[in-house]
Each structure stands twice: as C-alpha cells, then as structure tokens.
Amino acid sequence: MNPNRRQFLHASVASMALAAASGNAFAKSGKSHPHVVVVGAGWGGATCAKYLRLWDPGIQVTLIEPNPHFISCPMSNWVVGGFQDFDYLVKSYDNLPRYGIQMLQDLVIGVDADKQVVRTRGGRRIRYDRLVLAPGMEWMTETVEGYEDGAKAQKVMHAFRAGPETLLLRKQLEAMPDGGVFIIASPPRPGRCVSGPYERACAAAHYFKQHKPKSKIIMLDGDIDIVSKGPMFKAAWKEFYPGMIEHRPNNLAMGFDHREMVVRTEFEDVKGDVVNIIPPQRAPRLCKDVGVRNDALDRWCGIDFVTYESTSVPKVHVIGDPVLSNMPKSAHVSNNQAKICAAALIEILNDRQPLPTPVIGSTSYSITSDHTSGSIAVVMRYDPAKKAYIRQPEGGANTRHSELDFAYGRAWHENMWADTLG
Numbered sequence: 001m002n003p004n005r006r007q008f009l010h011a012s013v014a015s016m017a018l019a020a021a022s023g024n025a026f027a028k029s030g031k032s033h034p035h036v037v038v039v040g041a042g043w044g045g046a047t048c049a050k051y052l053r054l055w056d057p058g059i060q061v062t063l064i065e066p067n068p069h070f071i072s073c074p075m076s077n078w079v080v081g082g083f084q085d086f087d088y089l090v091k092s093y094d095n096l097p098r099y100g101i102q103m104l105q106d107l108v109i110g111v112d113a114d115k116q117v118v119r120t121r122g123g124r125r126i127r128y129d130r131l132v133l134a135p136g137m138e139w140m141t142e143t144v145e146g147y148e149d150g151a152k153a154q155k156v157m158h159a160f161r162a163g164p165e166t167l168l169l170r171k172q173l174e175a176m177p178d179g180g181v182f183i184i185a186s187p188p189r190p191g192r193c194v195s196g197p198y199e200r201a202c203a204a205a206h207y208f209k210q211h212k213p214k215s216k217i218i219m220l221d222g223d224i225d226i227v228s229k230g231p232m233f234k235a236a237w238k239e240f241y242p243g244m245i246e247h248r249p250n251n252l253a254m255g256f257d258h259r260e261m262v263v264r265t266e267f268e269d270v271k272g273d274v275v276n277i278i279p280p281q282r283a284p285r286l287c288k289d290v291g292v293r294n295d296a297l298d299r300w301c302g303i304d305f306v307t308y309e310s311t312s313v314p315k316v317h318v319i320g321d322p323v324l325s326n327m328p329k330s331a332h333v334s335n336n337q338a339k340i341c342a343a344a345l346i347e348i349l350n351d352r353q354p355l356p357t358p359v360i361g362s363t364s365y366s367i368t369s370d371h372t373s374g375s376i377a378v379v380m381r382y383d384p385a386k387k388a389y390i391r392q393p394e395g396g397a398n399t400r401h402s403e404l405d406f407a408y409g410r411a412w413h414e415n416m417w418a419d420t421l422g
C-alpha cells in the first residue's frame, strides 16, 4: 500500500474510533460538517456513502434504506438455474456504520427540495446540504395489460429485482412438468442489465437439460435482436441447448391472461407453463415527485455528468439505473458513478472544482451454463465538448464463453461486494 494511502486510512480509522468513543459518529475536528443524505443502499448508494466517508471523514453521511439486507441482482440467475442458494445473494450492511455512516432503515417518501429536507415513512425529517438519490428502478407494469392481476395471482413476475420473486421463479421452474414451456418476455432498451434475460434463458436451459429435457424456452424479445453478447449467446444455445431455446425478436409483450397463461404480443398469442415478463423500466416515482425525472418521455433523470447533480433540481444528485445516459444500467456502472459523484461532492463541499473528465469502467459477465460465461469490458470517458461519455478503445470482449471467464466473473462479484459493503 502506498504510504500516503496508509496514513490516510490510519487517520480515518483513528477519527472514526474517536467519534465512536464520544458517542457521536460525526464529532470530529474541523469547522463545518456538511451533511450528505443518500437514498437507497444498493450498488450505487452504498458505494457512494462509503467512499464519501473514506475520502473525506469531515462529511456527515446518512444512508437510508428500507431493507435490512443487501440482495444482489448479479448472480441471481444462478439461483434461477438452481446452481446457487438464494442465501449467496444476501449480504449484511453491518460494515457500513464502521465508516461513520449513519444508517437508517426507513423508506424515503418525499423531499422538500426548497427546504433541503427528506421525509421518511417512519416520520423522520432530515435536513441535507446535498442529497444523492440512488433508488434503482420502477417497472412499467401498466404497459402489459393484465400484468398486475397476474402478479397478484403469482402467475407472472419479472424477478428483475432480486428477492422473493427470484425464489418464486425458481420454484415455478421446479414445479413445471417435463415438456413444459417457459416464456421469458424482455423489453427493448434502455433498461437494467440488457443481457440478463438471455443469461436467464441459459440458466433455465441448463436446469431443463438435466431434469426436464423435453421442455422449451420461448424468448419474446421487445428489441430487434440480442443487443448484448448476441453471437456468444446464440453460439452457446446451439452448442449446449440445441433446439431448446427459441428467440423471437421484435415481439414485445403487451398483455397477459393469467387464467389461460397466455402472453399477447403485437403479432401472436403464446401459451406458457411458467411466464416471466420483464416490463420496460423507468426511474422510480420518488424521482418524479422530487422533479428529477425530467426527460421528454418521463422515464429517466437528466444529470450533469461531472457532478451527477440533477439538471432540474439543485443540490440533488442522481446515480445508478435512473440516470439518463448512454452508459449501461449495471451494478458496475452504478458503483463507478457512485465514486465519481462522491469525489465531485467532496470537491464541491470543499469549494474546489470537480475533475472535469471522469472515466467509468464496467465489465459485464453473463453465464451460459453453471461453469461457463463470456464478458464485455467497457471504458468510457466524459467529453465536455460533446457533453457525453465516449467509449474508449481500452475495453474488450470475451465473446467465446469459457470456464476461465466464469472464474473471473465469480471473482468480480466477490470484489464488487467487498468494494461496496466490505
């Protein structure tokens, strides 16, 4: 470790110990202690809170999250495929308070941006100097007629937020008879983890191949083709699961009849035994209420790409999946954006200029079986003249799936957890 970094870490730990001893997590030396409130302790929010405190212990940080545990979407398809226990996806938040983060288990229900106050379901009113919104996604279930009724009857789920739906989907696949049809209906871009549905097809096919070899998977794809790692997925389907996965592009799910178990698209009605419809997504309602969901389609949040401050509401920053950008909507990107936002906030709160050309790096791994995967690495740098993140030549792709890539993917996940929650 470089000596400056070691000194910095020692100083942080010492100041945190002092604060803990005094009974006040923020009772440290310094003139002012600006307060940053972070909403949502997912890949983006938890990373942002942690790095704010790591890089500037003079900043007070409150992190608000309703769930008692962190549950990872990456690797949740392993659970769907039956080659990983659900518990593997669940991690504790216990390490975060050690950085001096004040964690509140609560749900943010409103923000008064003029008064700089956050309101929670638990009745709290918390004042902020800067607010970071990292609440993930909301599913536009109203775009699929009958989806809500089907979800209430537990006949359809998206399972694109890891949790009870992940387990329900797994149980339904286990209960499906051999020779049954599993429908996966995916939305067009942009959305969370665009390779996730195809990866899910591989996970399910891997299970069917061993236990229900007469079964079939029909992919109703709202996009024009497989938009991420397409050649790799198609090659894997041919090699590992010949005849089992049928991909029907340009076939957006528009309705679902849960009594008949029929998915309706613009072109056809398709009957399944297990139905997994992933509706299009948008930034959650909270973002709309705060005024940061501000694009023409009322879906995403426009931000300044250097500071991640909203283009419509001052002192409110947005990171992760809700952001309007050409960046992938992934855990890795949320984690990177969180660090850029944290670094920018530290500069702003110390009256300095943030770095004008931030860089993000993201690797996306997709399994093709319980021991193989392929991956794409992307590097993007912000170009102030173009006002956009531009893809750099440093990225690369393992378009041929392999066991080595699978090992890298597992290590990537462990590292991401350590970086975000460790």
Ligand SMILES: Cc1cc2nc3c(=O)[nH]c(=O)nc-3n(C[C@H](O)[C@H](O)[C@H](O)COP(=O)(O)OP(=O)(O)OC[C@H]3O[C@@H](n4cnc5c(N)ncnc54)[C@H](O)[C@@H]3O)c2cc1C
Pocket (backbone or CB within 6 Å): 039, 040, 041, 042, 043, 044, 045, 064, 065, 066, 067, 072, 073, 074, 075, 076, 077, 106, 107, 108, 109, 134, 135, 136, 137, 159, 160, 161, 162, 192, 193, 196, 284, 286, 319, 320, 321, 322, 329, 330, 331, 332, 333, 334, 363, 364, 365, 366
């Ligand atoms: C099947 C699948 C596989 C995937 N695989 C990968 C992968 O391999 N690699 C990769 O990089 N990405 C992957 N992703 C994508 C990744 O999971 C998301 O892009 C990532 O979770 C986004 O992070 P986030 O912090 O923006 O949102 P989230 O992780 O969704 O976190 C948002 C948090 O905010 C909380 N919250 C919401 N509203 C409020 C509120 N009002 N008050 C307080 N808290 C609130 C939520 O409870 C949640 O904890 C995958 C996704 C899926 C579904």
